[in-house]
Every structure is written in structure tokens, then in C-alpha cells.
Amino acid sequence: MTASVAVQFPLLSLLLWLPVGGTLLCLLFRHSSNLCRWASLLTTVAVLCLSLWMGFISQGGGGWLFYEDAAWIEPFGIRYMLGMDGISLLLVLLTALLQVAAILISWEQKEHPAFFYALILVMETGIIGVFLALDLVLFYLFWELMLIPMFFLIGVWGHENRVYAAVKFFFFTLAGSLCLLLAIISLYLIHGGQTGEYTFALEALRQTVLNPGTEMILYVGFMLAFIVKVPLFPFHTWLPDAHTEAPPAGSVDLAGLLLKTGVYGMIRFAFPLFPGAAERSLPLLAVLSLVGIFYAAWVAYAQTDLKRVVAYSSVAHLGFVILGLAAWNQLAWEGSLLLMINHGITTGALFVMIAMLSDRAGTRELERLGGLWSVFPNLSAFFLLFCLASLGLPGLANFSGEILVLFGTFKAHPLWGGLAVAGVVFSAAYMLRVVQSSLWGETKDFPRRDDLGPREWLILIPLALLVVLLGVYPAPVLDFLREPVSLLLATGGMP
Amino acid sequence: MIVPLEHVLFLSTILFVLGLGCVLARRNLIMILIGVEIMLNAVGLTLVGASAFWQQVDGQIMVIFLMAMTSAEVSISLAMVVYLNRRKGTVDVRAFDEMRG
């Protein structure tokens, strides 16, 4: 493996464990909420700066931009193996960005602030770890590490029905993860039995010779974990509940990041490890994602809770992402990954805005909102912008990814592509319903009547700029995706 | 070895069963503790017997270890019994079923 490592310093480890350092600081200063939030903000900003800098110094090219490998648990062949290519880099950047937003949006956290911030930071490590790990055990570890903080964020700081949502979230994802664990161990044993070399390294395991039946079983084990996380119809019902009950920062992380780990797992692990099974499963994946696109759009139209609408819109958008993957060509894959990043920013921003909005209006029920524009013009303008991005207005973020997915899909399978286009009309239907019943109409009575504060401007302006930039000029992002995607499609991602 | 191993084992079995019976049958917490002690001593006896039989010192070391542990255990459990008695005014185990599912 030729690693084009620009700097010898273990930057990846630094990136990965920085948030844990922040966690320790938080716990250390747990008596002063002010120190805590500054510590966590600085940590997330540091991670963001570091990942931005890494993006700048990394040269393109097909290999790992950064790579680390060290012995860890020798007897079982478990290694501490991290690697970052263009895809991981972009996802880490997205993570770092949204975590800053998540900290800022929960700046006024009243209940147990130290633990709240600590959990968010732990989750950041978990998510970044998932995007970097190349050893299956390490990957699984981070995979589960994401789950636990989220469980507590929903279960402790959530809204009325939080315990139900937290448990539902936990069981869905855990059931998936257990399948993943079983499949990982089976693969390890099969590989060890064949070669005598017991290892969890992704690259080595790719060489395992599997008969089609076994391959399919193991593939399904992997995919169950990822599909639940994405989430693909019909495994999505945990998502709206989790979103509705989670605190704002939790929703941002959930939509913006956690869902992405599922897609990432597919392209980094499930597809390269079991290419034969993956190929056979593509039609099913396409069907599920198409059903998801329509079904989620319809269900979203019937919702009355703002957060649930956006949650279902996530399901629909992720349907597009998976559809693009199922089309299995460069164009569609680049579109899928671009859409994933765009969706992270748009939906993250929408959840941030819903938090601000429901703080002021005192409700998230669409029927009790209305006429927000006359009271909060700035806030409403931003909300409109993000809603438009979400419904796929050209020139804003989601469109650039969606249209590439559609082009790629239509090229490979006209029927899938043609059907998916119809989903766009439905997305307009539910998104405009949201805009209609929240922004327009007679102004209702709201507990607070103040427009955006400085902290809120600070969160929204970068997100809004990114939404526009990614819609108008996504070339930098696509440049980072090009080589890794073609590698993934050709050789399963190995340089 | 003056006493044959069989006798030691037989005695310790009897002791163990007696202790077990005491633990199972009694309702009084203190009596249950005493039953536990008897069972522990039965085990100790087995260890000493085995040690003598195979002329190995390990068994006796184990017994000394066991005695130290037992005394610690007894002091803790008696303290807990006193506490439980204070809480409910009884040492009847049937009163303490808060852990029922």
C-alpha cells in the first residue's frame, strides 16, 4: 500500500482523540457551565480547523490522503488502522462543522450542561472514528460508540416521549449492529481458516474467498446494520421518533451525521467486501429506496409536527442517495455522496432553525404556527432558504447532488431514474406546506418576539453560505470525490 | 496419614449438606449466615485433607486465605444484617424481597 502521507505526525489520531480531550475538560469543569461550553466549543472549533487544514495540505490522488497503522491487540489480529481518503475527509469536515453548530445551538443548555457537552464530544469521536477506521473491530467499536451518547442525549435531554424514542432508537440500531458484529466475526474466522492469518484488516479480508451463499449471508449481516442507520424503508420508523424527541443538538447530529455513517459503511465496507452479493442486491436496494422516496414524501405530507416533516424528508433524501449507489456508476455515486453532504448541511440547518423557531413560537405544531415572517423576518428568510434547498431548488445545495444522482441513475436504469424524478414533485408538496403554514398567513401569538440574536447569526450565516456555494459551485467537493469514487467502483477502494 | 482421606471427605460432605440444609431451610438471616459458614468450613476441611494427602502446601495456603476471607465476609454480612434489622425490625428473609421481578 502506498500511502501518500504528507506529514509524519499522527494527524488522524489527533483529529480523532481531540474531542475526547474536550470531554475530559468538560467533566473537569463540570461545576461551571460557562467553562464547559467554552471548552467544548473550542474543541469542536479546533477539530474543524484541523480538518480544514488537513483538507488544504492533502494532495488529490487515489490513495489515502492520510494513513496510520499500529499494532493494537496482537493476539486477535486487531490493529489500530486509520485511513482518510477524499470521501472520509469530506465527511469529517461535515462532522466537524455540524458539531460546532450543535454546540452553539445548545449554548443555553440548563440541565447538566457538562455531561451534555461531554456526550456530544464523545459522539464526535465516535463519528470521526467510523469515517476513519480501516480495521473492522475498530470500526465496530466506533460504530457502537456513536450509539451510546445518542441514546442518552435522547433519553435524558429529550422531550415528552423521550424514553420511548430512545429505546426504539437503541433497539433498532442495536439489532442491526449485532448482525454486523456476527458477520464481522464470521468473516474473520473464515478468512483465518483459509489463510491462517487471523486479521480484521479491511484490505486483507477483501481477499477472502467466499461461496455465493455465505457471501450473501455475511453481506446481509453488514447491510442490516447500515440500512437501519441510513435508514431505508421499511426500517426507518425509529428516525422520526428519535428526531421528534431529541434535543436540537441531537437532531442535528442524527440527521447530519449519524445517517451518513450508514451510507459510508456501505461504500467502504459492505460493497468492497462482498462485491458479488452487492451486485445481486442492487435491484432490491433500488426498489426499497424508490419506495422510500415516495412513501416518505407522502407520510411527510400528512405530518403536523415540523420536526417530523423534516425527519421524513431525510428518509426521502437518503432514498435518493441509496438509489444513486444502486445505479453503480461514477456519475450517480459522486451525486450520492455530494447529496449526502448537502443533505447533512441542509437538514442540519433545518433542525437548527426548528429549534430557534420553536423556542420563540413555543410549539412545533404546524397548525399553531403561522405568519412568522411578519414577526421574525430574518429567521424566516433563512428558514425559507433552507426549505427551498431541501425541496431541491436548482442553485442551492441539494439540487446539485440530486440531479447528478438522477442523471447517473437514468443513464443506467431509465425506469428508476424516471420514477425518482416524480419524487421531486412530492417533496415540493410537503415542503411548501411547511413554509405555507409556518411563514405565511395571519400572525399568531408567540411568547417571544425577538428576531435572530448574534449567536444565531453566527450559526446560520456559514450554513447558508455553504448551501448556496454547494449549489452553485460544488466543483471542489466533486474534485475530492472523483478519485476515491472511481477507486471504490473499480477495486473496492483500495489504492 | 492417620485419618484416611475418605473419612475427611465424608465428614466434609456431611458438614456441607448440613450447612446447605441450614441455608435453605432457615428463615432467619443469622442462621443462613451460619449455614454459609458451615459450608465454607466444609470446603476448608476438604482442602486441608487434600493437602495432607498429597503432601502439598497449596491446600493449607488456600485455607488460610479462606479463613481471612471468611472473617471479612462475616463482619460485613453481620453489619448488613444489623442494618437490615434496623430498617425493617426483623431478620426474617421473607421480609426482604424488594428484588422480586
Place this chain on the structure above:
Amino acid sequence: MNPLLLFMIPFLPLLGGVFNACCGSRLPQRLVAAVAVLSVAGSFLFSLLLWPLGEGDGTRTVLFSWLQSGGFTADAGILFDPLAAIMTLMVTGVATLIHLYAAGYMEHDENQARFFALLNLFVFAMLCIVLADNLLFLFLGWEGVGFCSYGLIGFWYRKTENASAGRKAFIVTRIGDLFFAIALLWLFREFGTILIEQINARAGELDPLLLTVLTLLLLGGACGKSAQLPLMTWLPDAMAGPTPVSALIHAATMVTAGVYLLCRMFPLVSLSATGMAAIALVGVLTALYAASCAVAQREIKRVLAYSTMSQIGYMFLAVGVGSVSGAMFHLLTHAFFKALLFMGAGCVIHLAGDENDIYRMGGLKGKSPQVFWLFLIGILCLAGTPLTGGFFSKDQILLTAFARGDGFSAILWGLGVLTAGLTSFYSFRLLYLVFFGEQRQAEKGHALSPLMLWTLPLLALFGLFGGLLNLPHLFGGHQWLSDWLGQPAGVSLALGAELGLLLLMLIFFGGGWLIAHLRYRNYPGDEQAGWRSFLLAGWQFDRLYEFILVRPYRTVCRFCWQGGERALIDGVMEGIARLCLHWGGYARKLTTGQVAFYLQGFAWGLLLIVGWFLLSAVK
């Protein structure tokens, strides 16, 4: 001339729009309006200056690559050819006048920043449609105008009906966009490119059946934007927006985008005879339908909305019978006189004290003769009075249809002539009801801002003399527009036939006017007969769609939510959970909390283990 300067044409309005959107609300209202007007005017000047670039094959220039991946490229690129050049000039010119008018019309509104930002962005998006060198960039403008018109129709958002009208417009046009998008994807699949020039050049390679399908898909897209059957229901409701918006978006520019798209893709479209027939049929049916609705409308702007729909029907007919120059000619003259009519209607509404109902107006001629004369010019053009711009352009379309000679074209022509008669009738009905007779409105009107009045004469001039753009040889003209578009009119009729047709047109025009004169010269009293309410409601298409589309959609959504999501998926999941709980209940009974019970368990276990060992020892 640097071709990159072409980008100034769309970017000036964009800049103005973004500027007003970001900091307009903190600036004095006059400055906001000035920025908006100047940016569009600048764009108009640039399109005048750069006019030579459009000659011949035109100029293609690329600013940057918008999307590029896996063999797919979409640039932010401009194709400035004769068609685009003439359209750009019209859009920016009319938009400048309408912006000026709007500065007067919206004088007293508090939200001018939002208004002008959206108006400027609209012009930007429209220019994207006009100038784009590839279909995706065109699509950006296509959806962009959709959004801006959404925002502007619902501009007075406090009334829910306005916001709903905006939403209806957005969603209905998006249904059309769906077809356009599929055509776009399909073209890329076939050609591996989305450049308009290349697609047109290589269209001949396609299978005829596929060509027909693609043409029908493009027609679907065009129908949505241009409010043609069956996607026309949004346009009358769109009149909820401020009047300058109606003038700019729903008369002069956006609704003509569909016609423009078909003209743009004409080399491809024209290869499919079935497709062309479908375009012509849709056009002429819409023209007739809309004219019949306009006959019974009560609100001044709705009359104009239906007349717009009807006139665009003519343009579709023109494309369908193969005359791009005819379509563009009518598009240009229509843009001038319809903008004039709408802005005139804005003046009328102001004069009548914000009254919309023409049955409650009347006698406005005395109140403001200037508005009357300007409005009269607009009406004359619309009705197709001989020698006005509208007459020549409409005549060219009908001539072309007639000249084709086959039975189908003859039917198209017949319906077109009939519609012309209806048009004349409802135009004069409008004129008589509004300006003649007694004053019937209760409210006192308010004074007109000079900006509103002084932008109209220019449009009136263009409307009246728009015919000179493409004056037929019969009248000593040179058909300049047809030559410029590189489409010399292929119509050749005998002089006698041509004169006969003109006479027929004259008879229908005169008949329409005469009936209107007899019935409406003196106010006939409020009329609300049964057939009128049917036409008033646009043949009840709204009701029909509500019944066969909207309600079933809502039902499906509710069913998915209650039946699919709640009952089925969550039901199954929670069922599994309950099953586990149920069986767990049995296991729970084992946990009695009694130490003795547990110890018994230990003992039995011990016995079992010992027994097991003993048994194995025996064996």
C-alpha cells in the same frame, strides 16, 4: 467585444436581487427601488451593446463549470444566438419598464426590499432560461422563475388565499417540470451531452418514436410553465400577486418560457410530426378554452390572465405548425401589449379604489383619459385590430396554419379564427365595462404616481407598431424578424387567398366588437347566469382536479401515515416488542426476591452438576 461581458446581462439583476435581499430592509425604500431598476436597466443596456454578438450562429461562452462528474458536464454557459438575443432584449426591456412602474406602484408598501429582490431574481432566472447554452442551466432558470413567481404571487402573505395561490402555481408548474426533467435526463442518456446546440444538431440520429416521446415530454414541461391545457389552472389564481408581478411574470416573460423552450429545441421538436400535432392541438384548444373563460370573468386581472393563456395558445399553435418566427413574433408583440394592459389594469384598480370587479367599475374614461387611451391601445392590439402589432402576429400564425393545407391544419385554423372572434368580443367587453357608462364604484380612487403613467406610452408605442418587426411582404414589409431568426417564412399563398383570409379575420374581429358594443356599450346590469358561472370558474377544472387529484393525494398521504407507518410498520415492530415483554413476564415470575428460592436453585443446580459428573464417572 469580450464575450464574457454577456454574463453581465444576467448577473446585474442577480447582484441587485442579492443586494436587496441581504441589506434592502435596512436601506431607504427609494434606494432599494433605484438599485432594482438600475440593475435591470443596466442589463438592458448590456444586451443592446452586445447585440452584434448574436448575429449568425451566435456566440457561446462559458464562465465556469457548474457540475462536472463522470462524463457529465453542465456549465454556467451562455449561448447568445439570434433567438436568445431578441428574447433577451425583450425581457430586459419590458422588465426595465415594469420595474419603473413597480417603483411607483409599490411606493407605499413596507416590504419593498423583498419585492424588488424577488423581482430582480426573477429577471435573473428568466435570463438564465433565455441565455443558457445547456439544458440544465436552463432548468436552473426554469425552476428559479417558478420560485420567484411563488414568492411574488404570495407577496401579500397575510391573506392565506394569496399564499395558497403561490403554492398552487409552484406545484402545478413543478408537475410540468417533472416532464421537462425526464426529457433532460433522457437527452443526456442518448447524447451524453446536454448542450442545446449539440442536441439540436444530432437530433436526427434518434429513433422516431423516442423523438415523439421526448417532444411530448418537452411539451409537458412547456405546458406547466406556460399555463396550457391541462396544467393551466394556476394562472388565474396567480393574479393574487401585485399587478407589476402579473405584468412581468404572468404576461410578458415567465409564461412565455414554455414557448421559448419549444422554439429553442425546435430542430428536435420539429422532427416528430405527432409531437408537432400535439403542440398545435394543445395550443389551439387552450386558446379556445381560455377565450371562452375570459368572456365571463368578473375580475379585470382574471380577464387578462385568461387572455394571456389564450394568446400563448396561439404561440403554441405557431410552433406546432412549424413557424418559430410566428411564435416569436406573437410572443414579442404580446409581451408589449399585455404588459401595457396589465399595468393599465393596475392604474385602473388604483383609480377605482382597489376595486377588482369590472361590474363595479365603469365611467373611468372621464376620470383619467390618459389611462383610457393607453388601455384602448392595449385592447386594440389584443383584439387584433387591423394594422396593430397583435393583428400582424396573430395573422401570421393563422396564415401559416392555413397554408399547410391538410385537414388537421384546417381545423386548427378554424378554431384559431373562432378564438380570434371571441378575443375581440371579450376585449371590448372589458373596455366598455371599465371605461364607459356610469361610475359604479363606491370607493374614491387614489392618485396615480407619475412613474406609473409615464412608463405606459412607451409600451403602447411598441404594441401599436410591433407589427413593423415582421411586416409581411403584402404590406410592403421585409419580414425582418424571420430573417434575423434565419427562418424566412415558407408561407406562399396566392394574393387572393391571402386577402380573403385577411377579410375573414376582419369580419370575425368586427363581429366580436359589434356584439360587445351592442351588449356592453351601456351597462347591462350584473349578470350571473348559470353558463356564466361555469365559464367564470374556468369550466370547473379546479373542482375536477380537487376531486381526482388533490383529495386522493391527501387520502393516500393520510393512509400511508396512519395505515402504513403507524399501523403496519410500527405495529409489527411494537408487536415484536410486546411479544418479548409477554414472554419476559413468565421469566419474571422466577424472580421472587426470596433468597431461599434462589438458593434452592443453586442447590438443584449443584446436584445436577454433581450428578452429571457422577454419571460420567460411572460410564
